[in-house]
Amino acid sequence: MAKDNSFDIVSKVDLQEVVNAVNQAVREIETRFDFKDSKSKISFDGKSEITLVSDDDFKLRNVVDILESKLVKRGVNLKALRYGKIEPAAGNTVRQNVTLVQGIEQDIAKKIVKAVKDSKIKVQATIQGDQIRVSGKNRDDLQNVIKLIKEMDLNIPVEFVNFRTF
Template identity: 45%
Template sequence: MPSFDTVSEANMVEVKNAIDQANKDISNRFDFKGSDARIEQKDRELTAFADAEFQLEQLREVMLTKLSKRGVDVRFLDNGKIEKIGGDKIKQVIKIKNGIETEDAKKIVRVIKDSKLKVQASIQGDAVRVTGAKRDDLQAAMAMLKKDIKDLPLEFNNFRD
């Protein structure tokens, strides 16, 4: 039976490349000269360091630009609160979301059931598996999910025929 998985996960290779580009861009900018502004990455967590809140905002803007140019959806980012560290320096932890949360998965299943398409949806951990008798029904379900669910960055993988 044909099926596919609906997932929400960022391409971490592209995220790493975008962060490297952003750090290189920041080191060359005149308004960041002499400051300790940088972005560090550990697994699914980014930490932005800056001297002032204005610089942190500029740092995030550069990072978002680089991420979007590399095709990473910025809806994956979950900004934490701004913390003061030694002296006048500040930092902000930005988490990269991975997987579909239970409420969102239930919403996807409800949208698919309400659509009256001849497909079934089931929650499989942090993904939603959609199965159907025909490939055309599955492609229609993909198009409908892209159109109806705007608040989540959805990707479709594991397509089986």
């Protein structure tokens, strides 16, 4: 008799890849000629905050471009970044905080569950903390749900993990 198959929908960022990308971006800023005698720097707290500091808005945008290019090369999805406002900082510099999104927020999770239920695919989707579990009897239905979610316009990166067949 057929049992349920399931998978989880998660939104996670590999923090070690972020650390590596930040280190590469810092090295590039230190060696580039256009950043000579600049106060530009990038710092990462190891959890969820990246702080960018530079002399002015133009150089800050260049710092952001360097960081984003390094993150893309390391396989980090840029949808996981939330940019704060550019604000003045000490020493005639500007600062911007970038937050890494970890986990699926409740309103986005509800939107995903509603879309799955509205699709009339014979599966159950339940919110479990900061992830969503989708289960159903037919594997093809689960693949259709994955296709549906990939086509949705979500502002977060989503991954499909823990495929279980019983």
